[in-house]
Amino acid sequence: MTLEAWLQSATTRLLAAGLDSARLEAEWLLAHVLRLPRMQLALETRRELTPTQLETVDQLLHRRCRRVPSQHLIGTAAFLRHELVVDQRVLVPRPETEGLALMAIDHLRRTTNENAVVRALDFGTGSGALILSIAAELPSIEVHALDVSDDALEVARLNADRLGLGGRVHFHQSDGFRQLPPGLRFDLIVSNPPYIPTAEIEILAPEVREFDPRLALDGGTDGLRFYRYLATESGRHLLPGGYLMMELGFDQALEVAGIFKAAGWIYESVEKDLSGIERVLIVR
Ligand SMILES: C[S@@+](CC[C@H](N)C(=O)[O-])C[C@H]1O[C@@H](n2cnc3c(N)ncnc32)[C@H](O)[C@@H]1O
Incomplete structure (x- = not known):
């Protein structure tokens, strides 16, 4: 599956789960799993996800659809110039x-x-x-x-x-x-x-x-x-x-x-x- 195909399907699922910024949330999850800056995704839309990446990001998506906060999924929250562990x-x-x-x-x-x-x-x-x-x-x-x-x-x-x-x-x-x-x-x-x-x-x-x-x-x-x-x-x-x-x-x-x-x-x-x-x- 390409990055863009995953983002489209994830956005649909997140919208159905009631999230307003569904596309943005999907991009955060994918960028986190690929360890890329979010903006970089736009340059690599046709890149294929490996089976491991797909499984990892799908698991995060599943939990986000159940409304687990994205900061808990990623493990940290940004505060001013700091990154703080949160759970x-x-x-x-x-x-x-x-x-x-x-x-x-x-x-x-x-x-x-x-x-x-x-x-x-x-x-x-x-x-x-x-x-x-x-x-x-x-x-x-x-x-x-x-x-x-x-x-x-x-x-x-x-x-x-x-x-x-x-x-x-x-x-x-x-x-x-x-x-x-x-x-x-x-x-x-x-x-x-x-x-x-x-x-x-x-x-x-x-x-x-x-x-x-x-x-x-x-x-x-x-x-x-x-x-x-x-x-x-x-x-x-x-x-x-x-x-x-x-x-x-x-x-x-x-x-x-x-x-x-x-x-x-x-x-x-x-x-x-x-x-x-x-x-x-x-x-x-
Ligand atoms: C709204 S949170 C603020 C957390 C952090 N300061 C922030 O701004 O993100 C309120 C904090 O007050 C703590 N708290 C609640 N009751 C308290 C009490 N009786 N004495 C001391 N701290 C208490 C909670 O455990 C919680 O960590």
């Missing part, structure tokens, strides 16, 4: 979270003082996407990552090692801030907390509903449970003048900003993502 133990890092990582990096660059140790914490680190991006850009920052899930921390550790940052990151298995060493205070806390209202999880795309850990999604009845917790508990883990930067779910900005104002925080800003959705709340 069912962690949330697949999302493009909108890249904005929060860039804001945190920018903030730390502007506020870092060469004479003092600057410490940052990622609350709910998952794959480590946020804290590892920060650590990679800012070699002098002391970085900490916290998650309640041992499984997630295993993946985050693996990613830290793969990026050559293994020795840099302090990992903490902790339910909220409870198991953090006492006395540890941060200049910056970043968090992409679980923020989906419990009842809405059932109506999410199968890739999310069935393959992202529920623990990474479930924000309680109204989705705001973790913001309330951060508003009351994170202040005592910040140094004077410290900042908290959080990702927000769709349409949550007003309510979450209200929670923080009522708890005595100073509102800094709400930042939009590339789709114009209010995505990050910054308070101090």
Whole structure:
């Protein structure tokens, strides 16, 4: 079978499975199996697939039609300039979270003082996407990552090692801030907390509903449970003048900003993502 014939038949099957970007998804799978840049496929449309290649790519296609996320099939997800290992133990890092990582990096660059140790914490680190991006850009920052899930921390550790940052990151298995060493205070806390209202999880795309850990999604009845917790508990883990930067779910900005104002925080800003959705709340 030629590459083009496979792509056409795979596109049809992926469309039938309910995927919008079926042709693109088919190209990703094929490029992955052939270890080619996706654009190269267009130059080799008449190339024949070997029986082994065909079997491998058909197996991936079969799983993708069952809505296994493509990042799980490939084993990694792109986040900024990094490639992170992902599987069912962690949330697949999302493009909108890249904005929060860039804001945190920018903030730390502007506020870092060469004479003092600057410490940052990622609350709910998952794959480590946020804290590892920060650590990679800012070699002098002391970085900490916290998650309640041992499984997630295993993946985050693996990613830290793969990026050559293994020795840099302090990992903490902790339910909220409870198991953090006492006395540890941060200049910056970043968090992409679980923020989906419990009842809405059932109506999410199968890739999310069935393959992202529920623990990474479930924000309680109204989705705001973790913001309330951060508003009351994170202040005592910040140094004077410290900042908290959080990702927000769709349409949550007003309510979450209200929670923080009522708890005595100073509102800094709400930042939009590339789709114009209010995505990050910054308070101090
Ligand atoms: C939405 S995911 C974010 C993962 C990663 N930071 C990212 O942006 O891709 C939320 C993370 O919070 C963690 N989490 C959930 N409940 C927690 C709790 N009580 N204490 C600490 N972490 C928790 C989950 O295990 C999950 O890894």
